[in-house]
Amino acid sequence: MSMKKTLAALALTAVMPAVALANEGAERLARMLEPLETVEARFEQLILDGSGERLQQANGHMWLSRPGKFRWEVDAPYQQEVISDGDEVYLYDPDLEQVTVQALDQRVTHTPALLLSGSASELTESYEVSRQQQGGSETFRLVPKSPDTLFEELQMTFNGERLAALQMIDSTGQETVIEFSEMRTNHAIDDRRFTFEIPDGADVIRDAH
Template sequence: MKLKTSLLALPLATLLPMTAIANEDADRLTDLLEPLETYRADFEQQILDGGGERLQEAQGRMWLSRPGLFRWEVDAPYQQEVVSDGDEVYLYDPDLEQVTVQSLDRRVTHTPALLLSGSTSDLTESYDVSHREQDGHDVFTLTPRDADTLFEELSMAFDDDRLTMLDMTDSTGQRTAIEFSSIEVNADIDDSQFEFDIPDGADVIREDE
């Protein structure tokens, strides 16, 4: 009986250090994100297939103000805007003259950049967090605890406490890699940056209806 008890206790004993490390990694990510009130940057985005072949690339700029305010503008090769006013998210495609409107709920904030504008506590509660150092960067990998997400794994890279890269992998193995430059942290951003006026003549699709 004593032997059985000791064998049952062994897996628990080996799990405890891993749990402690996981908590430390989540705390470390929280320490980096909590001071982030606003963030502005240019970006280059690449979409890669499961074999690493480049499928698409884009450039643009982004602004966010926590909680919930966000603007993402793609210049090339196809223009696109994503704007969150804290209640709704507007996706505007100028080529199609179409605006898609969604409520700012948990599923919407599971997109890689939008989730940064949310609560840090919600982030660390919704994802398992692990940390590693790579090429002088602090890299955090987030794995969703909820199966109803748009990606299976998300990595954030920080350089001198500044977010410099996002890397998302979806269920098909496709990767979206976003590299930020010209970064400004906690600079003043006018609230009008997060307002969206639907252009005259644009088709509006409300996905909550």
């Protein structure tokens, strides 16, 4: 499965340079992400094809502890776990009994899940960021500067100060939409949540890149 988903102030935007707008969006997003030390939430994940047809729907639970620690569990029927201990990222597919291990490097941090647990200050270096506000909702559009990414566009929507949804679009037009609920922030999360014990008998693939 794929990890792998205002119009106000027109007069002001018309006279502001595009670079300034991008910097303002990145700085605003960094200010919203920076206070988040830990996050726990339920989520619903939809995967749509380029015409909007639903391909998959799944629910799950995620935990993160910044910087760099993350656990993402997708429930059946598309069960999958992605765990980062701050040094390595483990992708576990129980159906295939397969574990893929990658170093937590710059390429991996371009994936949306680890973007949330990374350093907010890296946003201006890694993404072109623009911002749109409508009522109490703010949407940030992130376009990766590097071509070595799993998506071509990422949108993060906040209701007030709370992250409500992620939307990712890849080069084929496939869209992943993740909506969060029951979110808790800045509470104690047992560090064992971010460790992964490779199951006996599982095939292990180590990405050398």
